[in-house]
Amino acid sequence: MIVPRIENAGLGGWLVRLFDTIDEANLPWVTALSRQCESAFGPALVDLVPSYTTLLVQYDPLMLTPDQAQRRLQSLLAELAPDETDASGSEKELPVWYDPSVGPDLPSLADARALGLEQLVALHTATTYRVFALGFAPGFAFMGSLDPRLEAPRLATPRPRVPRGSVAIAGRQTSAYPAVSPGGWNLLGRTPVTLFDRHRHEMSYLQVGDRVRMVPVSREAFLRLGGDTTPLEAS
Known part of the structure; x- marks a missing residue:
């Protein structure tokens, strides 16, 4: 059971901390959230930076307010499930x-x-x-x-x-x-x-x-x- 935290990452950015420790099992969760952000943020999305335990979400502050972006992330996290296929990457x-x-x-x-x-x-x-x-x-x-x-x-x-x-x-x-x-x-x-x-x-x-x-x-x-x-x- 993960308890993600959304942390301020400056103007136009939120850092989603999914885990506190490095583990190979983290990757399906991080990649699933990354793909969902691409759809949920659409043209307002500037960049996604995944790591071992976090996902940095950068968005256009002229298209979304920080509160709007945070609510979108909260909505995604409420129903987040790992990518069971684990088919990401080449x-x-x-x-x-x-x-x-x-x-x-x-x-x-x-x-x-x-x-x-x-x-x-x-x-x-x-x-x-x-x-x-x-x-x-x-x-x-x-x-x-x-x-x-x-x-x-x-x-x-x-x-x-x-x-x-x-x-x-x-x-x-x-x-x-x-x-x-x-x-x-x-x-x-x-x-x-x-x-x-x-x-x-x-x-x-x-x-x-x-x-x-x-x-x-x-x-x-x-x-x-x-x-x-x-x-x-x-x-």
Whole structure:
């Protein structure tokens, strides 16, 4: 039984807090509310930003007052049911070159867990991940849940520069950096996939609800796919 809360998110925005803890079972509720908002708000809807536990609803304040928008949300929440089909999202693959030269945290993670590099890669690629949220940077997809044997805290000191396409883990989550940026996640490898392109119809390659498989590829295949093999030293 969920007890959602509607919180003020500034002019033209309400944050619906559906849950207080991260859980894969949250996603059908969040996606169901997101779809219902699209219908209920119509042309007044500006944007929807789903996350692990919340949905940010942004609307046009020239078309709806805050009270009107809040009442619409209250009406939807009164009859909200999860998407039992769980059919949201698409099946996606990310080819990944796992190598210490581009995944400098591979050796230390393997040593800490008494695993060989091949075993660690096998664990990371054995799971089909769900995209629970987009954030931090355009196209950065928070995916879970990671095998508990791979769980690792963020780095004590974030790297000032993480290369585009770097595949990483933190806590029970995994992701890939869509652009060069600072970052404190543990780097395992790289994908050649363009994760964000403002000129595409769907600018982010990964969308909330997608099911994602990491597919290990050789250095040669990575290069053929347009990957950058420039090494990155461990911190």
